[in-house]
Amino acid sequence: MAFRVLFLPENISLKTDGSLDLLTLARQAGYLIDSQCDGQGTCGRCRVHLVSGALADERDNRIEFQTIPLKDILSCLAYPCSDVEVLVPPESRVGEVITSSTDYSPLLQQSPALLFTFQKIDIKLPRPTLQDSCSDADRITRELKKRYHGEIHFSGDFFSTLPNQLRQSDWHITLHALDCDNRLNIISSTDDDRSAYGWAVDIGTTTLAVALVDMEDGAVVDLASSANPQISRGADVISRMIACEKKGALPSLTKAVRDRIAGLQQALLAGNDIAADDVIAAAVSGNTTMLHLYHGVNPVYLRKEPYIPAFTSFPAIPARDRDMVCASGALLFTCPSVASYVGGDITAGAVAAGIDLADDVVLFIDLGTNGEIVIGNKEWALCASTSAGPCFEGGGITCGMRAERGAIYAADWDEANKKLIPHTLRDEKARGLCGSGLFESIAVLFQNGAIDRSGRLNKDFPGVKENAEKEWYYVLDTGDN
Amino acid sequence: MAFRVLFLPENISLKTDGSLDLLTLARQAGYLIDSQCDGQGTCGRCRVHLVSGALADERDNRIEFQTIPLKDILSCLAYPCSDVEVLVPPESRVGEVITSSTDYSPLLQQSPALLFTFQKIDIKLPRPTLQDSCSDADRITRELKKRYHGEIHFSGDFFSTLPNQLRQSDWHITLHALDCDNRLNIISSTDDDRSAYGWAVDIGTTTLAVALVDMEDGAVVDLASSANPQISRGADVISRMIACEKKGALPSLTKAVRDRIAGLQQALLAGNDIAADDVIAAAVSGNTTMLHLYHGVNPVYLRKEPYIPAFTSFPAIPARDRDMVCASGALLFTCPSVASYVGGDITAGAVAAGIDLADDVVLFIDLGTNGEIVIGNKEWALCASTSAGPCFEGGGITCGMRAERGAIYAADWDEANKKLIPHTLRDEKARGLCGSGLFESIAVLFQNGAIDRSGRLNKDFPGVKENAEKEWYYVLDTGDN
Structure with missing residues (x-):
C-alpha cells in the first residue's frame, strides 16, 4: 500500500x-x-x-x-x-552556514611547507624553421631548461590548444605551472595574460568551505560554504565511521561531499564570471576521517585499535578525478595528516598560523566538532586532539544552533545599562547561539562581572534570574526584535 | 519535406x-x-x-x-x-580487417628503450601496533624503500581497497606497479595472486589493432582489430589533416578513434573473462598524425612548412582520460615520435625489430598507407618516410581490397601445372587482393618466370593473356570457387 x-x-x-x-x-x-x-x-x-x-x-x-x-x-x-x-x-533544517575568513596569503607565500608553488612563466620562443624543426613541446622545454633545473611535465591536454596559440601569438605565450617535488607541472598556457585561479577547500565535519583563490597573489577572490551533507549520517567523525560499516554507505558519503563541493564551485565561478578552464589547482584540507571519506577510502580502522589511517600523505592527482570544476590538467593537492586524529586541517592551520616559521612559541587552537591544539615553533611542535563535542555547532546547548542566519555570533557590553548587546548573523532576529557567540557571550559576561572565575553566574548581577527548576540564567536576547 | x-x-x-x-x-x-x-x-x-x-x-x-x-x-x-x-x-563497406602478429615479447624484455617496466612486488608487512602506528601507505613505502631507490608514487584510487585487503590478508599482499623515469607508480594491489594486464594499441591510418597483454611475461592474450573509423574522413594522413581544418572535425575524429578502441577493449575483456580493474597499463603507437588526432591535438601544422608537430614525446597520463577500459589508476604511455612523418609506430617497430640492441646493421620496413624505412644498429639509425599510397589497402589496384574476408593474402606455386595457387583470408571465395597478396603474387610470378626482371608479364608464359585494350594480364583466381 x-x-x-x-x-x-x-x-x-x-x-x-x-x-x-x-x-x-x-x-x-x-x-x-x-x-x-x-x-x-x-x-x-x-x-x-x-x-x-x-x-x-x-x-x-x-x-x-x-x-x-x-x-x-x-x-x-x-x-x-x-x-x-x-x-x-x-x-x-540544515541551512546555509555563514563563515568568515582572514587572508593569510602574505604569510603563506614565505612558507617552505607549501605543497606547491604557482609559476607564471612568460616565454618568447624562436620561430621554427626547416633547420630548427623540433616539436612545439620540445621548443618550450628547451626554453624552460634554461631557467628550471627540475623535471618538466606537461599535463595531458596541454597540447590541445597549444599549436594555434603559439602561432597566433607569434611564439610568445605565458605558461601556468605548478612546481612541486622538484617537478614543474605545466597545466595550461595563454596568450592574453588571463589570470589563473585555484580552489582551497576545507572539509569540516560540519561545514564545507570553498575559496576561489587568485594563484598569483594568493588572494581570496570569493568564498562559499555549506553544511557538510554527510551531517545527515552523523554529526561527528565517530558516527560517520560507524555509518561506513554499512555496505554501500561509503560511496554515498563520498559522492555527497564531492557533489556539494562541485556545486559550490559552480556557483563561485558563475558569480565571478570565471571559466572552469582558468582554475588550474586545488588544495583540500580536513580531518583524517573527512579526507578518507573524500578520497573514497574507508575510515573504519581509524577508530579501531591501533587506530591506523590508510594514508596521511596523499599523492597529487587530477582534480577532475574528484569531480572538481576546473581545467582538465588541474592538480589536486591534499594537506597531509599527521595521524588518525590530527588531520590535514591542523597541518594547514599550523602553517597558516606561522608555526613553521616562528622563532617564538606559537599556540594554535582549532575548536570544531573535534578540537586540536598545536604548540611549537620552527624547530618543534606538539599536538593533542580530542572530541570537542558538538557544542560549537549548537549541539547540547539549550539555545545552540549552527552559524546560520539569526545566530548570535558576537557580543558587546553596554556599560551605561549594564547589559550585553548581542549581534546576530545577517542582523536577523536572534534564533540562538552559534560557537563564536557562546565564546563571546561568556567572555563579555565574565569581563563585566556577570560570570565569576568559577564559571558560575553571579546571582546579584542585574539581569541574572532564577527559573522554576532553580537554575540561574541570563537572557541574551528575547528573539522578539 | x-x-x-x-x-x-x-x-x-x-x-x-x-x-x-x-x-x-x-x-x-x-x-x-x-x-x-x-x-x-x-x-x-x-x-x-x-x-x-x-x-x-x-x-x-x-x-x-x-x-x-x-x-x-x-x-x-x-x-x-x-x-x-x-x-x-x-x-x-568498411569490413573487418584481419591482422596477424608475431610475439616479440622475449626480445622486448631486454630493451632499455622500453617506456616502462612492470613490477609485481610481493610484500609482507609487520602488523601495526600502538607503538608502530604509521599509516598503511607509509608502512608500504617503508618496505619498498628497502628495495627501491627511486620516487614512489601511489595512484589516486589505490587506497580505496587497501585497508580491508591488508587486514584480510594478514598484511601480505602483492603490488602491481609500473616503473618509469626512476619513479615507481603503484597502480593496484591484490591478495589473491591475480594477473595484471595491459593494452598495446596500434592506431594505423587504416587499421586499429588492440592487444591484451599479460604484464608479467608480455605474452599477447588476445588480439582484436577494426578499421580506423576515421577512414570515412579520408584514407591517408594528408586528407585527415585537411579534414581538421573544418571547425568541429577534430573532436569528432578524436572521439571516433577513442570510442572504437574502447569497443575493441570491451570485447576483448568480455571474451577473455577479465575485469577492467585488472588492466593497469596501456601503450599506444601510431604515426605522428594518428597520435595527434588520438590525443585531441590539431595536426594541421604537420603539413605546413616547416612541418612542426605539437609533440613528439607525450607524458604518461591516466589511461581513463582517453576513455580506455581499465583500472582507475592505469597509466597510458605513448610511443614517442621522431618527427612529423616518423611516428611512434616506427620507434616501436624499430625496438621490436631489435635495432636498438643489434651489433649488425638491421633494416626495418613499414609499408602501410605511409611507408617508412629504418636502417641502423645499437649505435646509430637513419630513417626515411614517404607516402606509400593506398595500394596496400587496395587503393588504385583494379582488384585491390583491404585485408578483409576473401582477400588473396598469400600465394604458392604449383610446379606440375605451372600455375599460381592463391590463398584467401578465412578461406573464402576470392574477392580481391590485399597488400600481402600483391607482394606474394608478384614474388611467386617473378620466381617462376611469369614476370621478368623489368616487372613486365612474360607474354609467352602459360596463362598470360591479352585483353581488348591490348593489356597483358594473368588471372590469379576467377572468384568462382
Missing part, C-alpha cells in the same frame, strides 16, 4: 510503502533534515510537526495522529501509516 | 530533408561506407546501387532514377529527392 508524504513548507512530495522512516525518506529525496545521531532517536535534531495523517513511532509502535497544538515528532523514528503532511521547522 | 532513406541489405532507415548527401547521412547514422577522398567524389570507393527512388547528382544537378541494371551512384555526391532505397555492395 502506498502513502503520500508531503514535507512543508517546501511542498516536497513523495511516495512510500510505510517501510521507511521520515528521515530516510527525506534523505532519499535529497531533502536535508538535520540529524546528529544518524537516526538513532537520541539527538532530537530531526524534530518535525505532524500536520495531518498518522505516523507509527518505532519505539513503542504507538500511532500518532495530528493534534492541536501540532505534535512534535522525531522524524527518524516515525513511519507513515496513512497519507501524511509534516512541517519541518527551521531549526530542524 | 522529409524523405526516407533505406540502406540495404542492413535495412538501416533514416530521414532527411534532402540537404545532405548519402555518405554524410550514412556516417551520421554510424553506418560506415568507405571513402578515401573524404567525399570529394574522386576515389570511387563509396559506390552504391540505387534500388528505388530519385537522387540528385551534385556535379550536374542531374536526377538519377532507378534503372535496370542497378545504377552505380557515388554516395558522396547523391542527394535524395524522394524516398530512396540504396544497396551498399560489400566492396563499398
